[in-house]
Amino acid sequence: MIAMQYKILLPEDYDMNTIRKRVAVNGKKTDGFQDLLFKAYLITENKSEEKGSHNQYSPLYLWKDSIGMNKFIFDGFYNNILDSFGWQNIKISIPLICILENDFINSKYVIEIEKEILPATHMKSLDFSLIFHNCTGRVLIYNPDKWKCSEYYFFTNKPTSNNIGILYNILHLSM
Template structure:
């Protein structure tokens, strides 16, 4: 499996309804895409908090690189380039991908980022939230940056946790 995500930061005054409409019009195009386990169309919006920002951050989990390569190089990613310009695509390795039976009902995602600190012996990476009411969860690591990210998916907006960022899910392609 391969994880892929690009995080597009948008101005504070950006009308996020433009993204909502974009996903409403086009989100179905990745339904059933080759080798795609899922694509979560994630957005966050500028709120009163200084920590939040307007962001469009689709998260992909691919079964293998064939579908990912097709998406990037066969014209599909060109829609991002023409709308938002050159974006860095973050690549990671899913160490755990637990999709529950209610995953497709998820409306929110909690993202928790971590550093992997130097150690003499490698230790397993685990989820930080032990008992949680999520529909699904994914743990992705990147040894190039020595970071890992936890994603928890929910039907209802989770209580704001200071340890992570909450995204709204506009569409889930599977």
């Protein structure tokens, strides 16, 4: 499996309804896409009550295989991002743990926690740092090139308190 995400930081005065409309029209185009386990169309807004929030569009993909990812990037599908937002760096990571519950498809929110992987003399496996009893899914990815990892916690209802990471709204979830 391969995780892929690009984070598009948008101007403070950007109308996020533009992204909502874009996803409403185009989101279903990735439903059933070759080798795609899921794509979560994620946004944050600077108008939210979350501390340090800003306007951002940050789709998160989990690919079963690189063939579908390569098709998405090089066969014209990613051109929609290039045409709308210009050249974006795509963060590529390796999924270590992926737990999707039966109600994962109903997820509406995601908390992302980014961490450094500290130097060590003996490697040991990474694990989730938090326990949420109402998660619909959990994904832990890492990038050994940058020695960073990200934890994603999916929810159907908005978590009550989030001072631990980035809270995203899911506009659409393709599977």
